[in-house]
Amino acid sequence: MRMKIHYLFPLLAVIACGSGKEEGGRMPWGDDLDGKDDKPAAVGYEVGAVLPAWEKGCLDIHAINSGRGECYLYILPDGTTLLVDAGEVTAAGVENIQRKPDEATRPYVTYSRYIKHFLPEGKTKLDYMYLTHFHIDHMGEDNAAHPRNAAGYRTVGVSGVFEEVGFTTLLDRGYPSYGEDKTILAPESSATNNYIAFVRHATAQNGLKAERIEVGSDSQVRLLTDPSYDCRLLNIVGNGRYVTRDGNGNRIVEQQTIDGENPASCGFHLQYGKFDCIACGDLTSAPQNRMAYYYRDFVGSLEVFKANHHLSANSWGSQMQKNAFSPRVILNESFSNYQPDKGLLQSILTGQFENNTYTWTKDIFLTNAHADLLGEYPDLFRQTQYNGHIVVRVAPGGDEFMVYMLGDADFEYRIKSIHGPFKCH
Numbered sequence: 101m102r103m104k105i106h107y108l109f110p111l112l113a114v115i116a117c118g119s120g121k122e123e124g125g126r127m128p129w130g131d132d133l134d135g136k137d138d139k140p141a142a143v144g145y146e147v148g149a150v151l152p153a154w155e156k157g158c159l160d161i162h163a164i165n166s167g168r169g170e171c172y173l174y175i176l177p178d179g180t181t182l183l184v185d186a187g188e189v190t191a192a193g194v195e196n197i198q199r200k201p202d203e204a205t206r207p208y209v210t211y212s213r214y215i216k217h218f219l220p221e222g223k224t225k226l227d228y229m230y231l232t233h234f235h236i237d238h239m240g241e242d243n244a245a246h247p248r249n250a251a252g253y254r255t256v257g258v259s260g261v262f263e264e265v266g267f268t269t270l271l272d273r274g275y276p277s278y279g280e281d282k283t284i285l286a287p288e289s290s291a292t293n294n295y296i297a298f299v300r301h302a303t304a305q306n307g308l309k310a311e312r313i314e315v316g317s318d319s320q321v322r323l324l325t326d327p328s329y330d331c332r333l334l335n336i337v338g339n340g341r342y343v344t345r346d347g348n349g350n351r352i353v354e355q356q357t358i359d360g361e362n363p364a365s366c367g368f369h370l371q372y373g374k375f376d377c378i379a380c381g382d383l384t385s386a387p388q389n390r391m392a393y394y395y396r397d398f399v400g401s402l403e404v405f406k407a408n409h410h411l412s413a414n415s416w417g418s419q420m421q422k423n424a425f426s427p428r429v430i431l432n433e434s435f436s437n438y439q440p441d442k443g444l445l446q447s448i449l450t451g452q453f454e455n456n457t458y459t460w461t462k463d464i465f466l467t468n469a470h471a472d473l474l475g476e477y478p479d480l481f482r483q484t485q486y487n488g489h490i491v492v493r494v495a496p497g498g499d500e501f502m503v504y505m506l507g508d509a510d511f512e513y514r515i516k517s518i519h520g521p522f523k524c525h
Contacts, residue, residue: 147515151504154179154220157496159331159372161404163431164214165467165489165508166207167197169237169257170433172379172406177372177496178326179220182228182333183267184379186211187237188257189435190245197435197468200508208240208260213511214489215265225266228321230313231258232381233273233365234284234292237435242290251301259298262308269309271320273339273366275299276310281339283364313366315341316353321368330498331372337380338366342390345397356386362409363387369399373498374524378427379406382415389419396423401525403501404492407432411440411448421453426460428522429503431490437470442477449483463519465490465503488516499524 144152154160160175169187176182188207189196200210215226231239240257248254255263258270274284278296285292302308314320318334336343340358343351358364365387367380376399380391388408395402405427409415411434416425430448434440446452451459469486489506502520506513 145515145518147518149515151491151506151513151515154218154493156220157329159375159494159498159501160218161377161406161431161492161494162214162218163406163433163465163467163490164211165200165433166210167200167435167468167508168207169240169435170410171207171211172433173215173218174370175218175220176323177329177331178323179223180228180322180324181219181223181226182230182321183211183215183226183261184230185232185238185381186229186240186257186261187235188240188260189237190241190243190256195437195470197470200468201510206256206260208255208257208264211261212264214513215261217511217513219265225268226261227268227324229258229261229267229270230321230366230368231270231272231295232367233361234295235361235382236291238381239291239295242294251297251305253294253297253301256294258295259302262298262302262306267308269311270299270302271311271313271366272299273313273364275312281364283358283361313338315339315366316343316351329372332370334369334371336367336369336378336394337383337387337391339364340387342387343394343398344390351398356390358387359385367391369394371498372494375403375494375498375501376401376524377404377406377492378402380408382409384409384414384417386417388415388417392417392419392423392425395420395425402427403522403524404429404431407440410434410436411444412438413441413444415441416444416448416453418455421456421458424458424460426458426462428462429492430462430464431492432465433467434470435468437472439470440466440473442473442480445477445480445484449480463503463522465505465519467508485517485519489513494524495521 154175162173164171168189171186172184174182246254315335315338318332321333340356346352362382363385365381365383370377411432464484466486488508491504494501500521505516
């Protein structure tokens with residue numbers, strides 16, 4: 101059962117969420133969150149305007165588009181900040197999306213400039229960095245084009261964001277021993293070793309705190325300024341461990357065998373009032389089916405899903421289908437001509453899966469849609485929103501949220517399209 105958060109002055113809390121900034125006034129969901137406000141949107145929440153900054157009481161989820169990896173910025177209701185992944189794939193090819201905003205800008209620079217723009221006022225660095233798994237499109241590539249620094253590692257992806265912005269606590273699936281898990285250095289051991297060299301140096305010399313992600317814990321990422329908000333982040337999967345129920349309905353953690361890096365992905369359930377989000381890196385194979393059981397047993401109504409494995413063909417498992425996994429909004433960072441998979445996208449849009457049929461109302465947002473896919477399947481992609489940064493902004497208390505697509509060809513972050521409000525259940 102969820103605890104309700106009570107505001108002494110709910111009207112003022114909602115109005116404050118969008119006030120006091122040059123770019124905008126009140127938030128676009130109106131004055132009382134009842135869906136009956138017919139006033140025009142405030143300046144700053146119009147197409148072409150710069151997206152106003154986060155304000156206290158809101159929950160933000162930003163999919164930052166570099167065209168070369170996955171990176172999500174979360175700003176929790178009290179201003180606590182969390183970055184999930186910071187991928188950087190150097191190689192370019194016809195199958196890949198072009199770098200955003202341009203080929204001259206390194207992905208970690210794109211992430212860092214975006215983060216600095218949207219950091220809550222008064223903050224100079226991130227509170228948490230959460231690495232879901234050890235693949236280059238989530239942590240950064242070991243590429244000879246980027247020289248090693250004096251500490252012996254290449255500045256790329258996660259380490260680049262640390263140097264440009266900084267973060268206080270790092271969470272990953274292997275710290276401190278790493279080598280205990282033999283899958284941890286495969287298949288991209290040089291990139292993982294580069295990342296580990298960064299962690300060793302930063303924890304020893306730069307004051308970085310690091311922890312292994314503990315499945316079943318809701319205290320590793322916590323509200324650091326005001327814990328009174330009804331907001332929590334629970335680690336629900338990682339290293340083959342997963343949250344489930346026992347025969348008496350109690351929440352427990354169990355273990356299963358994993359056979360690669362993607363199935364080892366760590367992920368979480370973020371809850372704010374009635375709002376729920378699940379994000380689990382590149383989760384595939386049996387662990388994603390366990391995530392489907394978690395959805396069935398503990399969530400039931402899911403507002404936002406950060407898609408598994410960039411909506412590749414193996415990212416929507418059989419138990420997700422069997423349990424009618426049906427998020428209202430799907431976010432996907434895609435950066436090649438096979439993401440999202442055409443067949444899977446069609447199944448999600450139509451509800452016609454290979455062994456199951458179920459339909460639901462959904463909106464799909466893609467950071468990128470490759471020209472090859474747009475040319476071959478225009479009817480499919482007309483049913484999605486694509487090409488840009490994606491921002492989910494949840495109203496104070498978690499009853500409602502909006503989604504914005506932002507321009508990614510520069511560093512201005514102007515609104516391209518506006519979607520919502522979406523009610524939370």
